[in-house]
Amino acid sequence: xxxxxxxxxxxxxxxxxxxxxxxxxxxxxxxxxxxxxxxxxxxxxxxxxxxxxxxxxxxxxxxxxxxxxxxxxxxxxxxxxxxxxxxxxxxxxxxxxxxxxxxxxxxxxxxxx
Amino acid sequence: xxxxxxxxxxxxxxxxxxxxxxxxxxxxxxxxxxxxxxxxxxxxxxxxxxxxxxxxxxxxxxxxxxxxxxxxxxxxxxxxxxxxxxxxxxxxxxxxxxxxxxxxxxxxxxxxxxx
Numbered sequence: 652x653x654x655x656x657x658x659x660x661x662x663x664x665x666x667x668x669x670x671x672x673x674x675x676x677x678x679x680x681x682x683x684x685x686x687x688x689x690x691x692x693x694x695x696x697x698x699x700x701x702x703x704x705x706x707x708x709x710x711x712x713x714x715x716x717x718x719x720x721x722x723x724x725x726x727x728x729x730x731x732x733x734x735x736x737x738x739x740x741x742x743x744x745x746x747x748x749x750x751x752x753x754x755x756x757x758x759x760x761x762x763x764x
Numbered sequence: 765x766x767x768x769x770x771x772x773x774x775x776x777x778x779x780x781x782x783x784x785x786x787x788x789x790x791x792x793x794x795x796x797x798x799x800x801x802x803x804x805x806x807x808x809x810x811x812x813x814x815x816x817x818x819x820x821x822x823x824x825x826x827x828x829x830x831x832x833x834x835x836x837x838x839x840x841x842x843x844x845x846x847x848x849x850x851x852x853x854x855x856x857x858x859x860x861x862x863x864x865x866x867x868x869x870x871x872x873x874x875x876x877x878x879x
Contacts, residue, residue, distance in 0.1 A: 655807070684866060691773075693854060693869035694808075709866060741807055750796050750815040753867060755807030 653677050657742050657756035664732045664763050672727040672759050674742030682745045683725040684709070684753070685717065687738040694741065700725055701747075732763045766791040768857050770870035777845045778878050785840040785873045787855030795857050797838040798867065799829055802852040811853075814838060825849070845877045 658673045676683065684699035696709030700719040714736060716728040725744075729736060739760050743753040767790045777783045789795060796815055800808040812823025819831045829840045838855060852874050856867040 686869075691871055693768075693871045694867075695869075696866045699866050743808075750813065752798060752810040752813055753808075755800075755809070757805070757807045 655742055655744055655754050655756035657740075657759050659759060660757070661760045662762070664729075664761065666732060666734060666763060668732050670729050670732065672729075672740055672742075672761070674725045674727065674756060675723050676725075676742075676744040676754070677723065678744060678754065679722060680744035680754070681722070681747045682753075683719065684743050685715070685725070685727045686741045686743065687711065687736075688741060688758070689738050697727065697740075729761075734763045737761060737763045766795075766857050766859055766868045768855050768868055768870035770853075770855055770873045772873050773871075774874045774876060776876045776878065779847055780844050783842050783845045783849070783875065783877070785853050785855075785875060787838045787840065787870060789836050789838060789855070789857045791857055791859050793859045795859060797829075797831065798856040798858075799823065799827070799838075799840050800854045800856060802854065802872075808854060811840070845875075847877050847879055850875055850877045 655676045681702045685697040686694040688694050695711050697715050698717040700706045703722050706717050739758045741758050742756045745751045745753040769788045798813045799811040802808050812821050814821050814831045822828045827842050852872050854872050855870040
């Protein structure tokens, strides 16, 4: 049982490059989300999805795109990387119920030079 | 809007002593409250949650938390700390009865347990 899998674990980009952070879950969870973690700021929501074909913006969506073509996968795209996007990115998933805890991947550590 | 405050950046405690990590929240409506723990280079792991019912919630690894509605607090506690409890702890809140399932996190508290 893999849970939530994120790839890659580490990535270094140059300003202006684009890339996709992958997230896959094998628990048949309907709800998936992307957070970024910055020192002293906790986790902030970027985008989320309540099911295949449905996505919405979170607290800090600018510079990021998402899509949800299947229940299992929820990739995060950086369109034109900027140094301010240097962060640790976490993907999470949960069942539909509002009281269900979210399950987190181990993160992608992204540096933008 | 919903928010979470963790007033202490770091808590230091000796092994075997009780520990408390503080959390207060602000929501419009009834909250779902969660505690997560993060070890180095890992994702967040769920510890415990408050949904409704008994104000004292028991979770993983001997942790518990007390929901106090009048003080809007949800402090994490453990009767006897272990060195292996040293980690980063996050409190999170979500409002009940909304379609938005996203969590709002506090800034985190680093717990350091000394041998």
